[in-house]
Amino acid sequence: MQRYERAVTREMVASAAMAFAAMSAIMVVVLLVRVLGKAALGDIAGEAVLPMLGFGFLRFLPVLLSLSLFIGVFVCLTRLWRDSEAVIWMNGGVGPLGWIRPVLRFCLPVVLIIALVSLEGVPWGVRMQAEYEQILQARERVTTLTPGVFVEDRQGSRVVFVERLDSDRKQVGNVFIYSHDRGRMGVTVARQGNVQSMDNGDSFLVLEQGKRYEGVPGEADFWMVAYERYGLRIPPQEVIERGTLPRMMGVAQLWQNPVPRHMGEWVSRLGYPLIALILCVLAIPLSYVNPRAGRSLNVVFAILIYAAYANVVGLSQGWVSRSVMSAGQSLVLVHGAMLLLVAAFFWYRFKGPWAK
Numbered sequence: 001m002q003r004y005e006r007a008v009t010r011e012m013v014a015s016a017a018m019a020f021a022a023m024s025a026i027m028v029v030v031l032l033v034r035v036l037g038k039a040a041l042g043d044i045a046g047e048a049v050l051p052m053l054g055f056g057f058l059r060f061l062p063v064l065l066s067l068s069l070f071i072g073v074f075v076c077l078t079r080l081w082r083d084s085e086a087v088i089w090m091n092g093g094v095g096p097l098g099w100i101r102p103v104l105r106f107c108l109p110v111v112l113i114i115a116l117v118s119l120e121g122v123p124w125g126v127r128m129q130a131e132y133e134q135i136l137q138a139r140e141r142v143t144t145l146t147p148g149v150f151v152e153d154r155q156g157s158r159v160v161f162v163e164r165l166d167s168d169r170k171q172v173g174n175v176f177i178y179s180h181d182r183g184r185m186g187v188t189v190a191r192q193g194n195v196q197s198m199d200n201g202d203s204f205l206v207l208e209q210g211k212r213y214e215g216v217p218g219e220a221d222f223w224m225v226a227y228e229r230y231g232l233r234i235p236p237q238e239v240i241e242r243g244t245l246p247r248m249m250g251v252a253q254l255w256q257n258p259v260p261r262h263m264g265e266w267v268s269r270l271g272y273p274l275i276a277l278i279l280c281v282l283a284i285p286l287s288y289v290n291p292r293a294g295r296s297l298n299v300v301f302a303i304l305i306y307a308a309y310a311n312v313v314g315l316s317q318g319w320v321s322r323s324v325m326s327a328g329q330s331l332v333l334v335h336g337a338m339l340l341l342v343a344a345f346f347w348y349r350f351k352g353p354w355a356k
Contacts, residue, residue, distance in 0.1 A: 016072025077287035115273035264321030
């Protein structure tokens with residue numbers, strides 16, 4: 001490896017690492033706010049926050065890595081042009097195509113990681129998330145209670161509120177339960193209670209030192225009972241069986257049944273490493289900037305090209321899924337067009353009217 005290659009590679013690594021760290025921090029905050037919001041509403045248990053955060057981050061990892069690579073190469077080479085270092089290297093015999101080798105040396109290992117995560121890692125994460133959500137749904141509703149939050153069951157016939165819940169999620173304090181069955185309304189209150197599991201698998205919420213009111217709204221036929229202990233059966237929730245979606249399948253499973261939906265998913269996954277590789281090479285001519293003219297224009301071009309390329313790849317998944325075109329035609333049309341654009345940019349910057 002020549003001296004200029006080592007220097008350029010170090011700078012690209014530093015730029016890409018900083019971009020990845022910044023975007024990852026933003027993504028984690030966004031996902032954390034979303035997951036904590038669901039936990040606060042009682043939709044998920046507190047123990048599920050970190051797993052859901054990890055599954056969500058894994059789903060966006062190929063995008064973060066691809067964009068970080070592009071930013072790393074683009075920022076590094078733009079600085080070289082702005083500080084006239086690129087001109088010095090070119091006068092020393094390093095032509096425009098000579099920059100391809102250090103760029104590929106830097107990006108190819110990460111592109112392989114993107115391919116692995118996109119093709120197998122993300123579907124594995126989607127499967128694990130689905131299984132984890134099914135396990136949570138199969139638990140008794142009371143185990144997902146959040147102190148200070150009104151929690152409604154899936155049938156809409158019962159609302160439970162607890163003010164306190166211990167760390168083992170077994171002992172509850174200051175309980176309020178509203179129920180509605182066959183036109184009769186019931187309100188149950190208790191100072192404390194606990195969850196008990198029977199030998200046959202049934203679970204009961206046993207309340208202590210409370211009262212129950214029951215009657216028909218609008219009528220005087222209400223009665224009140226004070227009790228020392230009151231058992232409320234917690235109906236088990238069946239696990240919702242979900243079909244295997246294309247985004248849950250590995251590459252081998254997709255190709256075992258190459259229907260349009262499966263091929264569309266495969267085209268989408270393969271797009272991430274191809275986007276990363278092609279854009280890293282495109283960053284070489286795109287990073288050219290005249291030190292006297294500033295660099296705003298090429299930054300705008302870089303943003304627009306990345307956004308357009310990523311959106312077209314997403315559209316191609318729909319085209320393949322709807323049998324508008326085959327997977328091979330989609331790859332050739334979308335990524336082949338980008339390769340032609342790369343060649344055109346190289347010619348325009350270094351062989352065409354702007355050649356220096």
